[in-house]
Amino acid sequence: MRVSIEVAQALELERAVVALESAVITHGLPFPENLNVALEMEAEVRAEGAVPATTAVVQGKVCVGLQREQIENLARGQGMRKLGVRELAVAVAQGASGGTTVSATAHLAHRLGIRVFATGGIGGVHRQPMYDISADLPVLARTPIVLVCSGAKSILHLPATLEYLETHGVLLLGYRTHAFPAFYALESGLEVRERVDSPEEVARVVKTHWQMGCSSAVLVLNPVPQESALDAERLETWIAQAQQDAEKQGVHGQEVTPFMLQRLNVYSQGASLRANLELLRANARLAAQIAGHLAADHRRRA
Numbered sequence: 001m002r003v004s005i006e007v008a009q010a011l012e013l014e015r016a017v018v019a020l021e022s023a024v025i026t027h028g029l030p031f032p033e034n035l036n037v038a039l040e041m042e043a044e045v046r047a048e049g050a051v052p053a054t055t056a057v058v059q060g061k062v063c064v065g066l067q068r069e070q071i072e073n074l075a076r077g078q079g080m081r082k083l084g085v086r087e088l089a090v091a092v093a094q095g096a097s098g099g100t101t102v103s104a105t106a107h108l109a110h111r112l113g114i115r116v117f118a119t120g121g122i123g124g125v126h127r128q129p130m131y132d133i134s135a136d137l138p139v140l141a142r143t144p145i146v147l148v149c150s151g152a153k154s155i156l157h158l159p160a161t162l163e164y165l166e167t168h169g170v171l172l173l174g175y176r177t178h179a180f181p182a183f184y185a186l187e188s189g190l191e192v193r194e195r196v197d198s199p200e201e202v203a204r205v206v207k208t209h210w211q212m213g214c215s216s217a218v219l220v221l222n223p224v225p226q227e228s229a230l231d232a233e234r235l236e237t238w239i240a241q242a243q244q245d246a247e248k249q250g251v252h253g254q255e256v257t258p259f260m261l262q263r264l265n266v267y268s269q270g271a272s273l274r275a276n277l278e279l280l281r282a283n284a285r286l287a288a289q290i291a292g293h294l295a296a297d298h299r300r301r302a
Contacts (some may be wrong), residue, residue: 003112004065007053011113014299016050016291018284019064019109019117019145025056025071026080026099027258028120029276030265035075037277039068041118041284048288050295053114055105057083060095064112074099082254084135103139106147106217115206115294116146118287120280121183122219124152124161126256127243133164140217141168146206146294148220148287150279151181151188155239155260158188169216171209173202175286181223184264184275185232192221199286203293222286228278230271238267 003011010017020041025034042052054066056074063070074080074097081098083091085107091098100108102122109117123134134156140147152161162180165172174180174192182188196202206218223229242263246252251259264272 001062001064001108001112004053004063004067006051007065010051014295016288016295017053017114017116018045018050018287018291019105019114020045020052020054020284021100021102021105021117021119022054022056022066022074023082023099023101024120024280025074026077027082028261029273030262031075033273033277035072037280038071038075040281044281044284045118045288048285048292050288050291052284053109055100055108057081057088057091057096057098057100059097060092062088062092062108064108073097084254085139086135101136102147103135106139106143106145110143110145114145116148116287116291118148118283120276120283121150121153122147123257124156124158125164127155127157128247130157130160137161137164137168140165140170140219142215143217144210144215146202146218146220146287146290148222148283148290150183150224150283151221152183153257153261154183154185154235155242155257155264158182158190162190165219169214171205171214171216171218173205173218173220175202175220175222177221177223179223181221182232182235183279184224184230184272185235186223186226186229187232196220199289200293202290203297206290206294207297220286220290222279222283224275224279225282228275230268230275238264238272241267
């Protein structure tokens with residue numbers, strides 16, 4: 001791995017560091033919104049006193065802590081690979097470049113000792129076929145990291161996704177809510193048992209979770225800002241239309257999610273994209289606050 005000097009020094013000094021994925025840059029958002037929000041997420045992290053660690057594979061090298069030029073290349077690049085944890089070795093061995101998904105970023109962050117990670121929404125169990133399950137879920141089940149997100153992407157089968165997480169011991173914390181958020185929508189109709197109301201409380205729960213020997217992730221479920229949230233009923237209509245489009249065009253595998261997100265943006269006349277950008281910024285900000293409390297507690301105990 002190539003770790004930036006800034007990230008390496010922060011880890012050595014036990015300062016707050018927040019991992020950020022890059023598949024949202026290469027596959028999740030159109031240009032120039034992808035570039036702008038990537039830089040804005042880093043700015044949100046810095047504003048809270050933490051160090052951003054955007055992660056990607058660049059010409060066969062795993063890079064943690066990207067330069068602006070590298071982020072711009074990812075945002076503008078053609079033929080970038082979408083890299084889950086399964087694809088990392090192939091991309092490195094073949095000298096390829098690509099954006100790391102939740103599974104790959106969580107894996108790499110944990111290896112470096114980065115304890116907090118921010119993203120938009122996790123992958124999960126697909127609606128059709130339901131045996132199509134994102135690699136995000138098993139990685140989160142075995143990786144002790146804090147992941148701040150706005151639930152799972154709305155296009156997924158959310159009840160099955162929630163059941164998988166609970167069955168495999170992933171701790172779910174609703175941030176100021178008992179509702180399982182549905183990415184673009186505030187609520188999915190599903191309940192989260194445990195609620196936390198401050199970054200300090202999250203840090204206390206997380207510390208206790210790991211002290212008790214639990215090796216799974218902690219998902220901090222931060223709903224999309226209310227002013228940007230989409231109506232759940234209208235969202236379901238658009239998702240059904242996008243699903244039909246995907247089936248007609250034979251879209252499958254890793255291409256389903258970016259295709260459907262693009263179609264939702266069309267059907268919502270840009271509202272889904274605006275919601276996505278807002279929740280990404282909010283999640284980066286909250287993750288940095290949590291990382292700050294964890295780092296301060298670690299230094300006190302050292």
